[in-house]
Amino acid sequence: MRAFLGGRAVADTTSALLVWEVPYYPTYYFPLADVEEAALKATGATRHSPSRGDGLVHTVTSGTAEAADAALVYRDSPLEAVNGHVRFEWDAMDAWFEEDEEVFFHPRDPYTRVDILASTRHVRVEVDGVTVADSRSPHILFETGLPARFYLPKTDVRLDLLEPTDTVTHCPYKGSAEYWTVNGRKDLAWSYRTPLPESIKIAGLVAFYNEKLDIYVDGEPLERPKTKFS
Secondary structure: EEEEOOOOEEOOOOOEEEEEOOOOOOEEEEEEEHHHHHHHHEEOOOOOOOEEEEEEEEEEOOOOEOOOEEEEOOHHHHHOOHOEEEOHHHHHHOEEEEOOOOOOOOOOOOOOOOEEEEEEEEOOOOOEOEEEEEOOOEEEEEEEOOEEEEEOOOOHEEEEEEEEEEEEEEEEEOEEEEEEOOHHHHEEEEEEEEOOOOHHEEOOOEEOOOOOOEEEEOOEOOOOOOOOOO
16 A cells, blocks of 8 residues: 655555544555655644544655645554554545555445446336336446445436536545436436446446435336435
8 A cells, every 4th residue: 555745655555554434434544664754744733533542743745745734643542553553634645556556535445345237127217206217228336335226328318307416426436426416306316427447337327316216127116225325
């Protein structure tokens, strides 16, 4: 695992920790021994976490680049595993790599898997009694912890009922998604125009929130799942 700033790797390790600071994805913690000593400048400030205790705030420098207050060093944490480790602010670094593969937006969760399967199931999407999509060539995306998502060709979607919004979300497995209001209801549908390579099968296809509308598969209605998107 490597973190880059100013065109150089300020941290390079095969022993990074994955620490869940939020429920949905982890954060990388680097052993101090694998961080360029000259890259860290203590500010004298601390940042407190209820679980990890006080982190010593450092500015990160590399060549002519500087990221103020972008690193926390833990030396006396009640969570003993993180002692002697550095946590970098994700967006303050120029780039992150696992081996030679760049990681985008936030660290990947090793317990999450994404599979995309072509299908001939008949999928119909209905919003407030109006059919907004009807397809017999969906791609079904299975992602750990989420309901199956049905990605449909735009030619099978009532594009006249879709209005683009300014919403953009980011996923380290799929890329950046654009959103549409559907039949007057905001951000019910999304698409990855140029997904990351591992999710290229859904490029340009449209998906809908199962939680917020009605989806019929081979004529049978799907139960609306309860998730963080409900």
